[in-house]
Amino acid sequence: MNKKILALSTALLAAVGMNMGAAQADTKVGMITTLSGGGAGLGIDVRDGFMLAIKQSGRDDIEVVIEDDQRKPDVAVSLADKMVQSEKVDVLTGIIWSNLAMAVVPSVTAQGKFYLSPNAGPSPLAGKGCHMNYFNVAWQNDNLHEAAGAYSNDAGYKKTFILAPNYPAGKDALTGFKRFHKGEIAGELFTKLGQTDYAAEIAQIRASGADSVFFFLPGGMGIAFLKQYGGSGVDLPVVGPAFSFDQGILQAVGEAALGVVNTSQWNKDLDNETNAAFVKSFQAEYGRLPSLYASQGFDTANLLISALDKADVSDADAFRAALKAADFNSTRGDFKFGDNHHPIQNIYAREVIKEGDVFTNKTLSVALENHSDAYAADCKM
């Protein structure tokens, strides 16, 4: 009897041991991102950039499970549960939207998983709600807007009209802009999220006596605004974050975007070897120019690979230290993490130009150098 139990438990132990061995050889990454619905372009770019880096590394011990969150927080939460509990992933990544990130990240990091954000950087996760297992490889949400504020000072704008959608990231955007902008605010508007007609707002801009316009209207909202602004006869200079001027949507805006200055942590002409190789190989692989989202996905995967080279995921402390060191070649050139695991990086002003038939961006200047974020001091890790 005793012998039987002993044999059984030995067999069990062996089986468990074998399983653990298998888990050690393979790192499992869960990617939850938006692949259908209105915001799919962003998720597809992040995924393609990420998978390109995995492919180029030639490693076959990284398994990536990709799921579509449909831009819905409830779907993202149930996917995250599935990935943690039944897929048993070691690292999660991929979420585009801040509201989804807020629903998923605190819970998965509390369960001891690592989360690498390729896009969303909501302020709570950078400040009081920061977590040792959460790394943001893109930016804190306010960053690009802060850079737009800094740029408008450099450009000598004295009286700026500002507008953004009425939701948390829109409010962060205007706060971020005002944090750095020294001039007067000619008017401040919150539009409806998903609004497609901006005639009323443009009329107010015309009547306000502003000398420039700052707007944060990501995706389709930005396309609609720029096309209508272009046809309105108001010709004040426009500044905005890169989200309305990325490679994916510029072609849909067309001429109306030409000459607009926008701020980004990355551009395809940034002069470093990694970036040149990235742009070339992305184009060869997918037949289109990469966007900033693609560069963020690419950097996220390379950060992960660099950490895996140094430590195994099962050794959480060593792996965390390896991530924190950020010892990888970023498409942005210099890249390091601050104490709250958010990037310290340059943010550039770029201008929309036309290259042949393709609308794209050209880097103008550095808007903010080695920029961190306003919330780092609140983070007690």
Place this chain on the structure above:
Amino acid sequence: MSLVLVFEQVLNGLQFGIMLFLMAAGLTLIFGVMGLINLAHGSLYMVGAFAAAAVAGATGSFVLALLAALAAAAMAGAIVELAVIRRLYDRDHLDQVLATFALILIFSEGTRWIFGSFPLFLDIPTYLRGPVTLPGGIQYPLYRIALIVIGLIVAAGLGLMIARTRIGIQIRAGENDREMIAALGVDISKLYTLVFALGAALAGFAGALVGAIQSVQVGMGEPVLILAFVVIVVGGIGSIKGALVGSLLVGLTDTLGGVFLPRILNAFMDVSSAANIGSSIASMAIYILMGAVLIWRPTGLFGARL
């Protein structure tokens, strides 16, 4: 605040309302004549915009693009009616909502499959570009004036058709008593297909016209669909006149509310919170309007009296 700005905003509200009318007219006809709740109406709007963008990209002609939008949406509408909707007339509204919701998903993913996930380019033609100066020194985009004119022409045409033609008589009769006009020998199923295709064509036409100043992307129809439902509830279900008045009311309320509420609130509080609270109330304004109308006239402004 200058009078010029007020006038310009009224024009904006009118233009927005007229475009809503093109959506709402089809929706209210389909609901009025067939008793069908068609959630997929927004998808037909999207089909029109994508067809226009594709044809404009290939030929460079905006007029051809508009014709393509009309044809593609009408065809999609007719196919959907024959293949799916026909089975739903006798079912209750929940089944109709479920089936037409499925159509939204099929249309959205189908469009993505054909055109990809990135927004398409569709621009206004050069001869309609730029602003014109109206009497009183108002600078207003020419294209938006064209939209108002086109919308009014369509509204007048639709009104004439309903009031004066044989098909209009059949549509009105169908709204009143389906069984009776079938008994009188009108081919009711052909009439249904025709009405559905007409509604779809109007939606597709609106999609193409609006797509030129907005973004042509998957899912563009759903926000407009919600507003169109508000319009037909306000105007009274099944009434074209109600749809026109309802869309102008909703368009003006939405535009003017968004502009003037923050300014009025600004008298009591600082700019930032006035902008914040004002725009929140403004987004509710059309629903408050809808509530008020329903309390006053439970079947809508021009709905059948109970």
